[in-house]
Amino acid sequence: MIPGLYFEAYTHSMPGRAPVDAWSVIRYTPCSTGWSAPMEMGSLMSLQLRNVKKSFRLPDGGRLPVLGVREFSMNAGEQVALIGSSGGGKTTLLNAISGITAVDEGEVIVDGLDIAKLPEPSRDRFRAQRLGIVFQSFHLLPAFTALENVLLGMTFGGQPVRRERARELLDRVGLGHRMNHRPPMLSVGEQQRVAVARALANSPKLVLADEPTASVDSANQSKILDLIRTVCEQEGASLLLVTHAPEVAQVFPRVVTLADFNQPGGAA
């Protein structure tokens, strides 16, 4: 594939199929390596899981089923709180959606593309370009300033690094005056705000937040939640926030319980 060229193919919708398949546009997008995954455009859904299964190998050779999701979906721009107990598979689910972990079977359609069918390097690139992730313990890189941490979010996508965009995001999360401070010089709340800015650096369609308030005090908890929700709304990104705390989930318009749709041992 020659960088810069693209190919478009229009397919008609099939009766009874989800809108993601209707009038989808398969496009080859240019990228640094000259290869990219086909993208399906025009989707109204930002996330769809179908018949997803994931299990881990045990030391005795057996397998431990962790995920068994028959159907789960989120609309574009929707904000959903996913509540579940510890060890219930919340993080594995997020890893499957972000492509960090490959699923055993099923479809993981993010922003119109089934990433379960992609090889690992393509999942990595997709994650860098189209997803934003906010971790429980922020996971900022200590060697880099707040600004550089945000720029790092852009670096791995193979797209041009937009310094102005990074500055604007940090301004928006209230850290315009601390751009050149490294994480150890920032408070816990400030670190999480940098993490939010980094997650939005590439204008993702879907933001995944894994217990983003678990490491902050209650005073900062609601501020962080408000910030994530507001910024995602402004950016037009869907938000899937995973938490074990009902008081966090209750501020979301849609709350789903993992146990309701995840039956690892059952037939997906």
Add this chain to the structure above:
Amino acid sequence: MNLFTIAWKNLKQRSLASVLTMVSVALGVALMVTVLVLHGVIGKMFSQSGTGYDLIIGPQGSETQLVLSTVYRIDKPIENLPWRYYLQWKDDPRVDLAIPFCFGDTTNEGNFPVIGTSPQFFKAPYARTPEPQQFRVWNPGDFLQGTWDAVIGAEVARKNQWGIGSQFQLLHGGNTEDGHVHDEKFTVKGVLKPTGTPNDRCVFVHVDGFFLLAGHEKPLIEAIQREALFFAEDINGLKEKYKAELAHAAEDEAGGHDHAHHAHAVPDVAKEVTSILLVMKRDPTDQLAATMSSLGIKQELKKGMQAQAVNPIQVMSQIMSKLVGNLQTVLLFMTGLIIAVSGIGVFVSIYNSMAERRREIAIMRALGAQRTTVSMIILCETVLLCVGGGLLGLVLGHGLVYVASPIIEARSGLLLDPRAWSPYELVVVPISIGLAILSGLIPSITAYRTDVAETLAN
């Protein structure tokens, strides 16, 4: 941000470990550079290009001592030869140039070796690389036209701040306890352009003036006895031959002779040379003619007991292979070991940091960095450490040579260009740095294999 920027930031984060690792690489490369430069300088010095003479004729004794004293001026002369013997070689039909060489004194200032020789010395090539290299003097200047003329080497001029017209005195017997300063003064009439040979740190005076210095003229009776012994001739016959000189000497001793009315001339019988340099006649149609003549003379002298003839090139090659070569091999081997140790140091430093950096790698992977990207970042860190250390080592190594060259020169008499470099550096240093970079492969593979989900969960 490119990969090198990310790698550089990571190195800065661990600045102490990074600096120590870089310094260990730098020290290894510096040592290697120093050894290579010394290897080149010493190799050149003891190679075939180091001299332009075909034969050195000197008294019986050590061949090595004769070459070291005559060519390198770093050993004491063996003994002396009669001037008549030199004249014989001068008239030999096989010989193009026969050059008398008298030494043992040094300059009073700077203690540079002084050589009494004839202007012919400057007509002979000082080296063959492989073309004959001729002496040149800075303008204005000439080569030993008068009795009290001197020509000085480039290094002598630089160190003593001497130029045309500078006058100096000699220290008899060199810097020894019984050495005394001669009253007579020589005047600099020529300053040699640098040759890169021991000639640069020598002072050449006219052989006539050299003999006129007190103590350089052998007592007549003693000289006649020595000549009789050397040429196996009847002493009475020689006394008859030198009757006039003996009478003159007797008059001198009685104090009845007035030197003021004519220049004092040293009789040939009282003159001695330390060695004789021979340049053989060359035949453009027969390349081997000069070599065959040299071999013939060597064989002739081997049969007698008068003197020895040595081919300086052969002796220098022996010195090189037996002494210097082995020492250099050991030094190069040790340097190789040091580079290996530096490489292991880089490996240990980066590998140890991997445990604490596994989380950072996992974060980058979670942000979308591919496996190859994170392993390239680790390799970039190794490249920065090794190239940075290598460049620092090059500077350190050449700095060491720059600082050490005058000290080595003062202690050993070996001329070492402070700005010398070895062409091997262009190959050996990049290879060493490349090998050190290879030590980053295992840590980069570790980074490649990092399990993101597991690491972040922990």
